Amino acid sequence: MGSVVAPGPDARDGFTRMTLDILIPTFNRCSDLAKNVRLLNTLIEEEGSGLSCRILVSNNCSEDDTASTLELLQSEVQTELIVFNQTENLGGEGNVIFLLHQATAERVMIVGDDDFLPRGYLREVIRLLERSPELRAIIPGIASLYCDGNVVPERNERFDSRLYPAGHSSVRAISYLGHQISGIVFMRQGMLDAYLTEPSLRNLYPTVFFLGYSCENGQVVYLPKLKVLISQDNQKYWNYDASGLLSEIFRNYQLLYPRRPFLRLSMCLSVMIKQPTRLSFRMSPLYAVPAFFHLLFAPGVDPLVRLVLPVLFPVLYVRRIFRFLLRRIGWLR
Structure with a gap:
């Protein structure tokens, strides 16, 4: 070369x-x-x-x-x-x-x-x-x-x-x-x-x-x-998984903080809050449920994330629906 x-x-x-x-x-x-x-x-x-x-x-x-x-x-x-x-x-x-x-x-x-x-x-x-x-x-x-x-x-x-x-x-x-x-x-x-x-x-x-x-x-x-x-319209040579590739993103925080599990947890939760579309592309339970189970069992997902997911996931899902409705009626940018 x-x-x-x-x-x-x-x-x-x-x-x-x-x-x-x-x-x-x-x-x-x-x-x-x-x-x-x-x-x-x-x-x-x-x-x-x-x-x-x-x-x-x-x-x-x-x-x-x-x-x-x-x-x-x-x-x-x-x-x-x-x-x-x-x-x-x-x-x-x-x-x-x-x-x-x-x-x-x-x-x-x-x-x-x-x-x-x-x-x-x-x-x-x-x-x-x-x-x-x-x-x-x-x-x-x-x-x-x-x-x-x-x-x-x-x-x-x-x-x-x-x-x-x-x-x-x-x-x-x-x-x-x-x-x-x-x-x-x-x-x-x-x-x-x-x-x-x-x-x-x-x-x-x-x-x-x-x-x-x-x-x-x-x-x-x-x-x-x-x-x-x-x-946006070109063919992509990769695909999103059920979690919108959150399971891939989470691996980076294991690399950054290998011995700090609670700090890793806070980083992963922050990503889920900032990018809620990854949890459910069409805001439908039919898509949200597979995303939940994928994160629960996918390799690379931190054990603490798995632990809080059953409580956190429904909250984030409802929050996304609520923010969507506020945007539709012009109360939120």
Whole structure:
């Protein structure tokens, strides 16, 4: 695959630039991928002053024209584009971990092949890091992008930007946002090694762990005003389980707090409260009951979570129905 050299001091201006590797795991989406790489190249050219940036793409043994498309893009874009063509499919999580192993920059950003950064986000990332180089992570907002071009903003927070201090309270407040994967900027140091300490706890949402790890080790900024566009109509190459993959997310808190069961419990409960749609996609008991039993018996679910689930689950379900009704009559945003 060839050797990769970390960016160093820029000879023209005499100082070491901030370094960022943008990591794109991809499978069978050559058209969206090409659009994304071209957009990233434009954003880096327009907004990346003071930043040494590369795009690393891992083609996860795609069956379409991804390999030839990437070869064409390498000759087209100005940003350094490094391509890895896998000879076998590594799985979604495995492909992300592969790219993190290849990264050498101080910071990394994972971007889905069909998710698109908003204009101004890269410039704001640079501004924040210049002002506070100790930041461990920066989180954008999200909006849903549909094939007809319609964009629906999600997570409409009442603030544009917020700084979260290091510690458990920040993990509890925002680590679940790692489920979005795309656009979050992480300080790379120590993050991957910590995730790989217990192979049995690897899961489909490693970015939840990465964000929790970042919150434990330093300050994190959340920028909901700048929203990554998340494509909604493309085929997904994975499926939700009965619990909306909560059982996968919970594994990250076992990794973060292996000897602190009550802290793990509080983190898991926080995720269930903040993402109630995972418990029942259509607000029907026909879907809520399988979700309950899945969490009760799925591997990776903490014993304390199983213990409180019979009491907590009905409360959360009723709460979701109540909030839905308040939104319908306009009493709740």
